[in-house]
Amino acid sequence: MVGGRLDPDDRTEAMTRAEQLDLKETQADIREAYERGRRDERASRRRHPVGMTLLFVAAICGVALLGLAAVNGSFTAGGSVADQNLNAAVNRAEPAARDAADQAGQAVRDAGSTAKAKVAGAPS
Numbered sequence: 001m002v003g004g005r006l007d008p009d010d011r012t013e014a015m016t017r018a019e020q021l022d023l024k025e026t027q028a029d030i031r032e033a034y035e036r037g038r039r040d041e042r043a044s045r046r047r048h049p050v051g052m053t054l055l056f057v058a059a060i061c062g063v064a065l066l067g068l069a070a071v072n073g074s075f076t077a078g079g080s081v082a083d084q085n086l087n088a089a090v091n092r093a094e095p096a097a098r099d100a101a102d103q104a105g106q107a108v109r110d111a112g113s114t115a116k117a118k119v120a121g122a123p124s
Contacts, residue, residue, distance in 0.1 A: 068078035 038074050065075075065078060065082060069075045072078045072079075072081060
Protein backbone atom coordinates (compact mmCIF):
# COMPACT_ATOMS: atom_id res chain seq x y z
CA MET A 1 0.00 0.00 0.00
CA VAL A 2 3.00 2.25 -0.49
CA GLY A 3 1.97 5.51 -2.08
CA GLY A 4 -1.71 4.67 -1.81
CA ARG A 5 -4.38 6.85 -0.31
CA LEU A 6 -5.27 6.15 3.28
CA ASP A 7 -8.66 7.78 3.35
CA PRO A 8 -11.63 6.02 1.85
CA ASP A 9 -13.04 7.47 -1.33
CA ASP A 10 -15.73 6.48 -3.81
CA ARG A 11 -14.01 3.13 -4.35
CA THR A 12 -14.79 1.96 -0.80
CA GLU A 13 -17.80 -0.05 -1.87
CA ALA A 14 -15.79 -1.66 -4.68
CA MET A 15 -12.98 -2.70 -2.31
CA THR A 16 -12.92 -6.24 -1.06
CA ARG A 17 -13.45 -6.96 2.61
CA ALA A 18 -9.75 -7.74 3.03
CA GLU A 19 -8.73 -4.43 1.46
CA GLN A 20 -11.13 -2.53 3.74
CA LEU A 21 -9.72 -4.28 6.82
CA ASP A 22 -6.17 -3.59 5.64
CA LEU A 23 -7.02 0.09 5.12
CA LYS A 24 -8.54 0.38 8.61
CA GLU A 25 -5.57 -1.41 10.15
CA THR A 26 -3.13 0.88 8.35
CA GLN A 27 -5.04 3.98 9.45
CA ALA A 28 -5.05 2.73 13.06
CA ASP A 29 -1.30 2.07 12.91
CA ILE A 30 -0.60 5.53 11.55
CA ARG A 31 -2.82 7.15 14.16
CA GLU A 32 -1.13 5.22 16.97
CA ALA A 33 2.34 6.18 15.67
CA TYR A 34 1.26 9.81 15.48
CA GLU A 35 -0.01 9.79 19.07
CA ARG A 36 3.16 8.03 20.28
CA GLY A 37 5.25 10.71 18.56
CA ARG A 38 3.23 13.45 20.22
CA ARG A 39 3.70 11.84 23.65
CA ASP A 40 7.44 11.43 23.08
CA GLU A 41 7.86 15.04 21.97
CA ARG A 42 5.81 16.36 24.87
CA ALA A 43 7.88 14.29 27.31
CA SER A 44 11.12 15.69 25.88
CA ARG A 45 9.88 19.26 26.40
CA ARG A 46 8.91 18.99 30.04
CA ARG A 47 9.78 22.11 31.96
CA HIS A 48 10.58 22.42 35.62
CA PRO A 49 8.17 24.75 37.45
CA VAL A 50 10.93 26.40 39.51
CA GLY A 51 12.98 27.06 36.38
CA MET A 52 9.99 28.53 34.60
CA THR A 53 9.24 30.74 37.63
CA LEU A 54 12.83 32.01 37.72
CA LEU A 55 12.72 32.68 33.99
CA PHE A 56 9.46 34.59 34.40
CA VAL A 57 10.91 36.68 37.25
CA ALA A 58 14.02 37.45 35.16
CA ALA A 59 11.81 38.54 32.27
CA ILE A 60 9.84 40.85 34.56
CA CYS A 61 13.10 42.36 35.87
CA GLY A 62 14.28 42.91 32.31
CA VAL A 63 11.05 44.65 31.36
CA ALA A 64 11.28 46.81 34.49
CA LEU A 65 14.85 47.84 33.63
CA LEU A 66 13.81 48.66 30.08
CA GLY A 67 10.98 50.77 31.51
CA LEU A 68 13.39 52.61 33.81
CA ALA A 69 15.73 53.25 30.90
CA ALA A 70 12.86 54.61 28.83
CA VAL A 71 11.64 56.89 31.63
CA ASN A 72 15.12 58.18 32.54
CA GLY A 73 16.33 58.54 28.98
CA SER A 74 19.27 56.15 29.13
CA PHE A 75 20.31 52.78 30.44
CA THR A 76 22.93 54.40 32.69
CA ALA A 77 20.37 56.59 34.43
CA GLY A 78 17.91 53.70 34.64
CA GLY A 79 20.60 51.46 36.11
CA SER A 80 21.54 54.04 38.73
CA VAL A 81 17.88 54.39 39.76
CA ALA A 82 17.62 50.60 40.06
CA ASP A 83 20.86 50.48 42.10
CA GLN A 84 19.59 53.19 44.46
CA ASN A 85 16.30 51.34 44.97
CA LEU A 86 18.08 48.03 45.58
CA ASN A 87 20.51 49.69 47.99
CA ALA A 88 17.59 51.19 49.95
CA ALA A 89 15.88 47.80 50.10
CA VAL A 90 19.07 46.12 51.34
CA ASN A 91 19.57 48.79 54.01
CA ARG A 92 16.03 48.18 55.29
CA ALA A 93 16.18 44.39 55.11
CA GLU A 94 19.65 43.88 56.60
CA PRO A 95 18.77 44.78 60.23
CA ALA A 96 15.61 42.67 60.11
CA ALA A 97 17.53 39.68 58.74
CA ARG A 98 20.26 40.13 61.35
CA ASP A 99 17.65 40.26 64.16
CA ALA A 100 15.92 37.15 62.83
CA ALA A 101 19.25 35.29 62.70
CA ASP A 102 20.09 36.38 66.25
CA GLN A 103 16.68 35.21 67.49
CA ALA A 104 17.09 31.87 65.73
CA GLY A 105 20.54 31.43 67.25
CA GLN A 106 19.21 32.24 70.72
CA ALA A 107 16.35 29.76 70.25
CA VAL A 108 18.84 27.04 69.31
CA ARG A 109 21.00 27.83 72.35
CA ASP A 110 17.92 27.74 74.62
CA ALA A 111 16.82 24.40 73.14
CA GLY A 112 20.32 23.00 73.66
CA SER A 113 20.50 24.11 77.29
CA THR A 114 17.01 22.71 77.94
CA ALA A 115 18.02 19.35 76.43
CA LYS A 116 21.20 19.29 78.55
CA ALA A 117 19.20 20.08 81.67
CA LYS A 118 16.77 17.22 80.93
CA VAL A 119 19.64 14.77 80.35
CA ALA A 120 21.46 15.91 83.51
CA GLY A 121 18.29 15.68 85.64
CA ALA A 122 17.18 12.30 84.26
CA PRO A 123 17.73 9.25 86.55
CA SER A 124 20.35 6.80 85.31
